Amino acid sequence: MQKHLLAAGLLTIAMPALAETPVLTVLTYDSFTTEWGPGPAIETAFEATCACDLRFVPAGDGAALLARVQLEGAASDADLVLGLDTSLTAAASATQLFAPHGKTPKTDLPVDFADPNFLPFDWGWFAFVHDKTKLPEPPKSFEALAASDVTIVIQDPRSSTPGLGLLLWVKAAYGDRAPEIWQGLADNIVTVTPGWSEAYGLFLEGEADMVLSYTTSPAYHLIAEGDDTKAAALFDEGHYMQIEVAGKLASSDQPDLADQFLDFMLTDAFQSVIPQTNWMYPVITPAAGLPEGFDAFRPAKSLLLSPAEAQAVRDAALAEWQAALAR
Amino acid sequence: MASRARPLSLIAPALAALLLALVLAPLAAVGWRGAGMSLGPADWAAVRFSVTQALLSAAISTLLAIPVARALARRRFPGRSLLVTLMGAPFLLPAVVAVLGLLAVFGRSGLLNQALVAMGLPPISIYGLHGVVLAHVFLNLPLATRMILHGWLSIPSERIRLAQSLGFGPSETFRHLEWPMLREVLPGVALVILVICLTSFAVVLTLGGGPAATTIELAIYQAVRFEFDLGRAAGLAGVQLAVGVIAVLAAWTLTRPAGFGAGLDRGLPLSAPTGWRRWGDGMALTTSALFLALPLAAVLWRGLPGLTDLPASVLPAAARSVAVALASALLATTAALTLALAAARHGSPLMEGAATLPLATSGLVLGTGLFLLIQPFAPPMSLALPVTILVNTALSLPYLYRILLPEARALQADYGRLADSLALHGWSRLRWLVLPRLARPLGFGAGIAAALSMGDLGVIALFAGERQATLPLVVSQLTGAYRMEAAASAALILVTLSFVLFWACDAGGRRAAA
């Protein structure tokens, strides 16, 4: 163990740029590039086919990605951006920093999704995760949740993508009744955390009965920890989706290589890595099928606002949310 | 003598100007990229809540620290020096780690509620303004205690002996010795705590209980990340800075030099009154020790199981963090000493501001601004570690300055003329007068700077390239990937390393002063 750590440390220091080979730079969120994330395996697989050097550049979390792209503007060294979600793609397209991909891939997404600038690479359903041993009968809808005394931890839509997802979920499911739902939920909410990891940490510490996460979260505990006590509560009104996408920057100096990566992204070599590293659904089901636990919690109904709708309703939904919860 | 230009008298204003530039230039860069600023009612609500919780946190931390510091100053008991060292631990915890530690004690299924339920009492909830203040007191009470304890130890024994010979009881001692010392020390202590709580983000949100508990920093996050409204971000950061300026001016007005004069370093402890005061001191010490130790024990307990199964990236990240911490601590100590010595000669609100305001800057705006400033000249990623060192230096300098200033003032008042008359300047003055007489606060301050630079995420998240992650970033990446157990262990390593750095500097300073 000690030796491995040391070797990794030395390797880190002794990794100067490999000259001569073309470099493809992909801006993505932090957790994609970590040693336990999808990055390393995908890098190896793509570099085996492209005769290039693939570099992932981490830029904070998902929400920070778009800000980073805008900060860098046309001067960016990056060729691709990977990890935006559909609540941000309208704003991303509006920057005019992205180039159309010109592809019409066939995916296994449960909804129709087509965007001229962005291609999906994974997706998930938001869901409230609970511990079956402590909460055997979870509520089956937002209304049932509001009527119960089940406690939840959620994320702030102003700083976190799941938080924003929940906001759009309630809006997509209830429309004008959303403020009423939020008022009902107010006394169930233990606290609103800045990001996913704080909320999930509080839930694991027993601070709340349920936490806003993904339907695939229990699969992590099952596969990585051999723990089958976690479950996702299925809601009758359907579950909002998060689709994560990648897009090519117009300022890229490797447009062909970028196209090649986008094609690679929808092959089995990329897609089969996703489930057990990013803990999300791949957009094309791998040849070997999905890992154990990924089929355990499949909502009957999927909800998703189009990027334009999501952009349009966000500010009003946020104001409703704040008004309903500000006690 | 007043107007002669010594090298020091030029360096210090230059340094102050540099610090102010570091605070203001990124703000200006962000504001310039944005189109005009407009703050809505929600923003002002965030400002109100930020200021309220910061005022409460600062006032309560400072007031509670007084009895604890006094008990530590006048009692001798086994484990005293351990407790003093332990006082260094909480404020160097990463916010999320501290929150989880507190929840183990005060949370829904924490020790306190288990005890309450066992006694048939209703459980209490930690979420809300009181929880935010509780966490800030947990993080800052030890710092306040240590700073006030320094004040107590700096009352010359000659003055204590005089008091004892005049038959002063505890209340006279308080009035004539302790209160003047507190008048000098407390405003500065409250100031740093207020300013640091003003920019607190994760703690406030996690324990705040809902959107009503919103800080300026969260509004800045929203503006930069979801709306890319840099004008609004700069406006909010400007408001945050303005509140900091007001706090600096208020503390400047409230501070009164104690003017005890010099002593001969004869060790003479304060008299330790008996009776109910003895019990009071015991209570203060026991309560504070438990309040600090229980959450720390929880952090330790949570971190132990995962230690054997840590990802490989933890070790290089830890090495990078230690290097960053040592470099930042060295720079911050040098800079803060320069500023404090200059301010002890000729204090000015400008100097105070330059040495305090880095704390009031928004981390996100600072990072974003530096990014915008650096980008035209070099890829920001290539400068990740230097920028992190620079930012950590600026962010830990205010603590150091606050710790050094009262003692630098006393040094100047007591020995400034003698040193001048003996031509004790430059290196000789540093070697033979300043370093030996300020060893204790310098060691303590350097320890704090090192520990804070270990724990602080700073701006690394925005700059870090593929292979430049520091340990706090690895912790946050682990928590973001379900790996809570590994994260708790990495956090434990982070806390242990911070604590070892702090302890080494602090003990070194105390030994050098002995």
Added chain:
Amino acid sequence: MLQLDRLTLRQAAFRLTADWSARPGSRIAVMGPSGAGKSTLLAAIAGFLAPAAGRILWQGSDLSDVPPGARPVTILFQDQNLFPHLTVAQNLGLGLRPDLRLTPADHARIDEALARIGLAGLGPRRPAQLSGGQASRAALARALLRARPILLLDEPFAALGPALRGEMLDLVRTVADETGALVLMVTHDPRDALALGGDTAFVANGVVQAPVETRALLSDPPEDLQDYLGRT
């Protein structure tokens, strides 16, 4: 020659003037009521207070821009003449080399000075381990080592008893004889002025009067000095 050339000193509303000169090697007691400005005068000569008008000259050159440590001056304050964290020998060493890079010859000189002043063998001690008289002696020993042509004494022996004070004045004379220094000594007590020998500059009503031979001055004091001495 020490020249106080139409010197005016100001501290807030307080104003003090002096316009006289003194030869090298003179011994001058500075006497006057409390608050008259005796210490202010010494602070100005030592370089801690810039003149509001006029000049202070030594051997014809203006001292205005000379920092305290570079002036031809050694000053002994009322207290705090020694750094408590340094040994007695180090405190003396500062008088030779502020960076304390002392040669064996320097150490020999320090030991000699300590012996001359009656502190033989006390070099390794810290000031807290000395009596008040011993601390004063140590400070005088440093003055001996520095051997600056002007020695300013701002009541350094005020806290000592009469016998001890007498001894100290003897030592001051010894130091002054050896270094040939001009001595300016602040005192309240005419007996100290007589013991010092030489002249007395009387300070009152915002003026430091030119020094006059002490014995003559005291035998026929002017009216304001009579008031101060309390004689009829």
